[in-house]
Amino acid sequence: xxxxxxxxxxxxxxCSIITSLWRFYASGSAENIEELVKKNKVVVFMKGxxxxxxxxFSNAVVQIFRMHGVTYDAHDVLKDEELRQGxxxxxxxxxxxxxxxxxxxxxxxxxxxxxxxxxxxxxxxxKAGIKSALLDKEQQMSKTEDTK
Amino acid sequence: MTGExxxxxxxxxAIRQKLVETLNPVHLDIINESYMHNVPPGSETHFKVVVVSxxxxxxxxIKRHRLVNDALRSELQNGVHALSVVAKTPTQWKEGTxxxxxxxxxxxxxx
Numbered sequence: 001x002x003x004x005x006x007x008x009x010x011x012x013x014x015c016s017i018i019t020s021l022w023r024f025y026a027s028g029s030a031e032n033i034e035e036l037v038k039k040n041k042v043v044v045f046m047k048g049x050x051x052x053x054x055x056x057f058s059n060a061v062v063q064i065f066r067m068h069g070v071t072y073d074a075h076d077v078l079k080d081e082e083l084r085q086g087x088x089x090x091x092x093x094x095x096x097x098x099x100x101x102x103x104x105x106x107x108x109x110x111x112x113x114x115x116x117x118x119x120x121x122x123x124x125x126x127k128a129g130i131k132s133a134l135l136d137k138e139q140q141m142s143k144t145e146d147t148k
Numbered sequence: 149m150t151g152e153x154x155x156x157x158x159x160x161x162a163i164r165q166k167l168v169e170t171l172n173p174v175h176l177d178i179i180n181e182s183y184m185h186n187v188p189p190g191s192e193t194h195f196k197v198v199v200v201s202x203x204x205x206x207x208x209x210i211k212r213h214r215l216v217n218d219a220l221r222s223e224l225q226n227g228v229h230a231l232s233v234v235a236k237t238p239t240q241w242k243e244g245t246x247x248x249x250x251x252x253x254x255x256x257x258x259x
Contacts, residue, residue: 047254047256048254054254054255054256055253055254055256056250056251056253056254057230057232057250059251059254060251078256094221094225094231095224095231106210107213108213109232109251110232111210111213
């Protein structure tokens, strides 16, 4: 009874191929997430969309990037439970939002806020080849001061 | 600092115990912010922790947060839905004890 017949074995093999394909293409798979985080210089996994964040912490991240004039890819984890769990496993980070710059996991809302406040964010963006709009503003302000 | 938590706050107690054990903090605040969110009164789902420990010395922010997250792994898997972390070294804590408030909820809890 325990003998696997040829037909059954074939079925089993097909199954495992399908499983691995599914794993590869599934939104929560490490492969898919790796692709997502490298697709753009800045990638955010959040609740809701930038136009309408569904969580205060996600909204804070959106507002920070708005101030820095940064465009980014945003992924709404509320629309995709698999992605929501997958991203937590991928970065070994238990909460949403999650921010990636240059393909690297940077942190969540608390870390973004601190980096915004202490100037590290401007530097991190620069490393990824992005000039923060706050720098332009600073330059303009110092120019106006010069001409005074 | 310990022993003042009433019996009916099991999660708060667990968080306190885990953080004391792992990080031996010189200052520890556990703030239940669940009331700010769309959950029943008395919930223990949204927390902010303020941890001051010399275990954070010379560690970048992300590693400090990871220490806290790792200490609270099982709590985060079993009921704690949001965790805001303030992780400072004793020297930083002396420089300023101000902790910024958490952002207002925008209704995303439980979708």
